[in-house]
Amino acid sequence: MNKWWAVLAVMALISMDFWNWEKSEPFIFFLPYWAWQIFFITISLSIIFAIFAKQGWRDKND
Amino acid sequence: MIEFILFYFAVLFAIGIYSSRKSKDPEDYFLAGRNFGPLVLFFTLAATNFSAFTFLGFAGKAYTDGLGQYGVMALGTSFMAIMFYVIGRKVWKMGKEHGYITPGEIMEGRHESRALRHIFNGVMVLFTIPYLAIQAIGAGFILNIMFPQISVKAGAILIMVAITLYVISGGMKAAGWTDVFQGGIMILAMILAFLFIAHSLGGVEKASITSYETMPSLFSRPGPNGYFTIQMYLSFFLLWIFADPMFPQIFSRFYTAKSEKSLKVAMYLYPLLISFFFLLPVIIGIWAHGAAVSVDNPDSVLLLMVKEYAPPAIFSLTMVGALAALMSTADSQLLSLSTILTCDILGKRVNYSRIITAVLASFAIVFVVLGYDPKAGIMGTLVKTTFPGLVVLSPSILATLYWSRANKWGCIASILSGEAIVFLSSRISLPTFGFLPAMIALLVSSVVLVMVSILTFKK
Incomplete structure (x- = not known):
């Protein structure tokens, strides 16, 4: 179980991208880089949760 | 326009009547017989949580404070899905084992304290009423834009009456099944609105660059007014994770899952939907600066953009989509609040719950008529009232x-x-x-x- 919390903690740390404050470039397609980062973090969470649901979430005996 | 609206309401009432025939006992009415499968649970959780705030408030906030709105909403809400495991799984199990219906019953069951149950449920009820009223206000805006002869307040009252009618008839089954229908409309409308507006503005890239040239600070944090500071960003991140599961309309959904599989599927589909669904209204709100749309009330910017830059059919669909977003939240709020009050005060009786539903709708209307400050905006009102009260x-x-x-x-x-x-x-x-x-x-x-x-x- 602990490894899943560690993964979540890493994702949370990446989410707080304080180093991107005051920045609006580079612009990729129609959004700045940091907005794409948020987009891909949410997609990644979906994938992580799907794997967790399969491997880490036990239906019984917990 | 009117055809869209009539068709939409006809479907809602048909689901309400059909659900009432399928409800045989109080557990059917209050919790849909604890029988929501994965997709119904996912749609009902999403449609219930994505409200007038999502559809209108996001665009309004992005219009005033920029793209940081996407970050503060999408990240915290996506991480919140882990609470379907942390809280939802345990609540579902305990509900099934002990027959719990309201959130406070878990507190009473563990601590053997009726006072604690009443305090817990009372706080939920008290702080959800302003949120319910916000949905009515959103409906008032939409009807007023569609039909200018209907005032915002009159529109708000009309929609509250309609919601009350189908909630009273079909209970949780009606709320859940209409959420699937309304969730579908909401997602389709937002995607089409985005695509047509982008097309009219010369493509997504040109629309963004024009806005960037007009006001570069929209595309960085802390934004034009300095709102999205690092502290604010962190605050909202934590707020959604801990406040969202405390919404009674979300908490009560945990009881309705048919199995753990329903919760699992909802958990991993939730961030996927958020990734793009939260971005679309935010970017439309930002594009309004490049498009030089005149906006008196920021919360109406999305509707004004669609009216200006999309064909009439898409405008009508977006209106219905916005109505769907707020009605799917309001119906669930009404039902969950009336369930709490009925079960806590009068016992698990469906007819009493129907009366309480009508009384609560009246309270929301009173808030609309007397207490709402339009200058605060949707987000401002909720940040001051519902969210801190529930977190x-x-x-x-x-x-x-x-x-x-x-x-x-x-x-x-x-x-x-x-x-x-x-x-x-x-x-x-x-x-x-x-x-x-x-x-x-x-x-x-x-x-x-x-x-x-x-x-x-x-x-």
Whole structure:
């Protein structure tokens, strides 16, 4: 179980991208880089949760 | 336009009537027989949580404060899906084992305290009424734009009456199944609105660049007015994780899952939907600057953009999509609040719940008529009222589910101290160090819970 919390903690740390404050470039397609980062973090969470649901979430005996 | 609206309401009422025929006992009415499968649960959780705030408020906030709105909403709400496991799984199990219907019954079951149950449920009811009224206000805006002869307040009252009618007839089954229908419309409308507006503005890239040239600060944080500071960003991140599961309309959905598989599927589909669905209204709000749309009320910017830059059919569909977003939230709020009040005060009786539903709808209308400050905007109103009021419940429910030393005194003290901070911060300026006052309330309620539980612990 602990490894899943560690993964979540890493994702949370990446989410707080304080180093991107005051920045609006580079612009990729129609959004700045940091907005794409948020987009891909949410997609990644979906994938992580799907794997967790399969491997880490036990239906019984917990 | 009118055909769209009539078709939409006809489907809602048909589902309401069909659901009423399928409801045989109180558990059917209050919790859809604890039988929502994965997709119904996912859609009902999403449609219930994505409200007028999502459809209109996001675009309005992005219009005034920029793209940071996507970050503060999408990240915290995506991470919140883990609460379907942390809280939802345990609540679902306990509900099934003990026949719980309202959130407070879990508190009473663990701590053997009816007072704690009433405090927990009372806080949920009290702080959800402003959120319910916000949905009505959103409906008023939409109807007023569609039909200018209908005032915002009259439109709000009309929609509340319609919602009350189908909730009364079909209970949770009606709320859940209409959520699937409304969720589908909402997602389709937002995608089509985005595509048509982008096309009219010369493509997504050109639309963004034009806005960037008009106001570059829209595309960086803290934004044009300096709102999205690092402290605010962190505050909202934590606020959604801990406040969203405390919405009674979300909490009660945990009881309705058919199996753990329903919760699992909802958990991993939720961030996927958020990734793009939250971005679309935000970017439309930002594009309004490049398109030089004249906006008096920021919360109406999305509808004005669609009216200006999409064909009439898409405008009509977007209107219905916005109505779907707020009605799917309001119906669930009405039902969950009436369920709490009925089960706590009058017993698990469906007919009493129907009367309470009508009374609650009247309260929401009174809030609309007397108490709503349009200058505060949708987000401003909720940040001051509902969200801080509900977030202080999270330490006590987490401790109840996971900490063996937690007791009723700790939980009661935690909730009361947190609400005291919420009340004080609305009256006087407390030191918050740049964070939302709700975070101070969350911190205080957590510390008090631990201290009082330890001090009053008996082996």
